[in-house]
Amino acid sequence: MKVLVVGSGGREHALAWRLAQGGGxxxxxxxxxxxxxxxxxxxxxxxxDVAALASAAAxxxxxxxxxxxxxxxxxxxADAFAAQxxxxxxxxxxxxxxxxxxxxxKSLMRRWxxxxxxxxxxxxxxxxxxxxxxxxxxxVVKADGLAAGKGVVVARTAAEAETAVAxxxxxxxxxxxxxxxxxxxxxxxxxxxxxxLVCGERVWPLVPVQDYKRAGDGDNGPNxxxxxxxxxxxxxxxxxxxxxxxILEPVAAAMAREGRPYxxxxxxxxxxxxxxxxxxxxxxxFGDPEAQVILPLLQGSFADILLDVVDGRTPPLRWSTxxxxxxxxxxxGYPGHYRTGFPIAGLEQVPQDIxxxxxxxxxxxxxLVTAGGRVFNAVGLGPTLEGAVSRAYAxxxxxxxxxxxxxxDIGRGIHTVRQAExxxxxxxxx
Numbered sequence: 001m002k003v004l005v006v007g008s009g010g011r012e013h014a015l016a017w018r019l020a021q022g023g024g025x026x027x028x029x030x031x032x033x034x035x036x037x038x039x040x041x042x043x044x045x046x047x048x049d050v051a052a053l054a055s056a057a058a059x060x061x062x063x064x065x066x067x068x069x070x071x072x073x074x075x076x077x078a079d080a081f082a083a084q085x086x087x088x089x090x091x092x093x094x095x096x097x098x099x100x101x102x103x104x105x106k107s108l109m110r111r112w113x114x115x116x117x118x119x120x121x122x123x124x125x126x127x128x129x130x131x132x133x134x135x136x137x138x139x140v141v142k143a144d145g146l147a148a149g150k151g152v153v154v155a156r157t158a159a160e161a162e163t164a165v166a167x168x169x170x171x172x173x174x175x176x177x178x179x180x181x182x183x184x185x186x187x188x189x190x191x192x193x194x195x196x197l198v199c200g201e202r203v204w205p206l207v208p209v210q211d212y213k214r215a216g217d218g219d220n221g222p223n224x225x226x227x228x229x230x231x232x233x234x235x236x237x238x239x240x241x242x243x244x245x246x247i248l249e250p251v252a253a254a255m256a257r258e259g260r261p262y263x264x265x266x267x268x269x270x271x272x273x274x275x276x277x278x279x280x281x282x283x284x285x286f287g288d289p290e291a292q293v294i295l296p297l298l299q300g301s302f303a304d305i306l307l308d309v310v311d312g313r314t315p316p317l318r319w320s321t322x323x324x325x326x327x328x329x330x331x332x333g334y335p336g337h338y339r340t341g342f343p344i345a346g347l348e349q350v351p352q353d354i355x356x357x358x359x360x361x362x363x364x365x366x367x368l369v370t371a372g373g374r375v376f377n378a379v380g381l382g383p384t385l386e387g388a389v390s391r392a393y394a395x396x397x398x399x400x401x402x403x404x405x406x407x408x409d410i411g412r413g414i415h416t417v418r419q420a421e422x423x424x425x426x427x428x429x430x
Contacts, residue, residue: 005029007068010359010377011288022301035358050080074100089306090264099284102182112254116279119184125169132161138186143168145177149225189273197309198266201253208233209290217409224335227328228410231293293324325388325411326379332403334373342370346398354395355379
């Protein structure tokens with residue numbers, strides 16, 4: 001079967017790698033990257049040119065398309081492919097609004113009583129600034145639209161909130177994504193990410209993940225697209241059941257009943273509060289770098305699992321015992337201004353048991369160079385979380401490029417994930 005992977009980052013490299021482990025799979029990618037090119041035929045088609053992508057997929061006889069980033073989904077890729085009778089693992093543009101518009105997602109949760117922080121949405125910057133000046137305590141300011149994971153500011157003071165509103169709505173640092181903002185109460189607790197495969201009202205949860213959004217150690221610095229992740233996340237007993245019963249199944253049902261049936265992977269970013277789990281955000285695709293720690297633990301044919309979901313069949317989810325950890329190697333200055341084009345050294349010295357996914361690389365003058373904010377993902381596996389973390393950092397050590405930065409605390413200070421906890425993961429273990 002021919003499978004097309006849409007995207008160019010570390011997540012898409014991980015998707016292509018996992019698909020390649022199945023027999024009889026011929027992989028194409030658009031636009032891809034140098035790492036993906038070792039596994040797939042890369043096509044020079046822009047990932048948001050959905051008409052051109054659908055035409056190319058039809059010409060090639062693609063049997064399944066797997067979409068990595070959110071922008072092509074919001075642009076209607078699944079709709080364009082469906083119009084040509086092509087199978088896509090990913091939601092329609094209408095269903096992708098659950099990520100493409102924070103205001104839509106929050107209003108949906110309010111209508112269906114899905115636990116989340118209280119909020120207000122604003123289309124006028126003056127009204128938003130007046131609101132934050134009247135607010136007591138911390139607030140979170142979010143750009144309504146897609147901002148590559150960087151459109152969120154946790155404001156400790158009214159002044160910080162005002163600055164965020166002005167950045168988003170007046171200075172338009174994230175372009176049209178900031179034309180509307182959502183301002184919500186700041187929740188306290190521990191963050192976790194729970195992803196699920198979804199077809200209509202049917203939900204099949206994956207192992208829980210903890211990701212690391214802040215740029216610096218100790219969760220300091222600005223928000224990023226993600227600086228690392230671990231799986232399975234050691235969630236409190238019973239929490240996974242609460243997330244399924246109170247969040248994942250209700251939101252899938254809500255989308256279906258409002259005429260936006262969802263197919264694909266649904267990502268719930270949650271805060272575990274004293275009052276139980278509450279939704280921070282929904283994403284309409286695999287997280288990056290969350291996918292990089294989920295996929296190595298998933299057993300069986302990945303293509304068959306995705307096809308089962310698309311066709312409405314129950315996928316056979318089986319999980320390896322053990323844990324996975326991912327450390328992101330980023331360009332100096334990321335997530336702010338950074339330079340690219342620096343030569344990369346040391347990849348050939350990375351131990352063979354460690355996966356290094358290309359996130360922002362290119363080939364220039366026959367040399368591999370940096371080409372993005374996040375450059376590589378080093379992924380380690382182990383029987384325990386400590387073992388997985390140790391292997392991930394062993395993969396980081398040999399790699400060198402100018403300005404390279406990474407967090408040194410991924411997966412550290414967290415209790416070991418016990419085998420009993422792993423055995424309770426969705427679908428069981430093997």
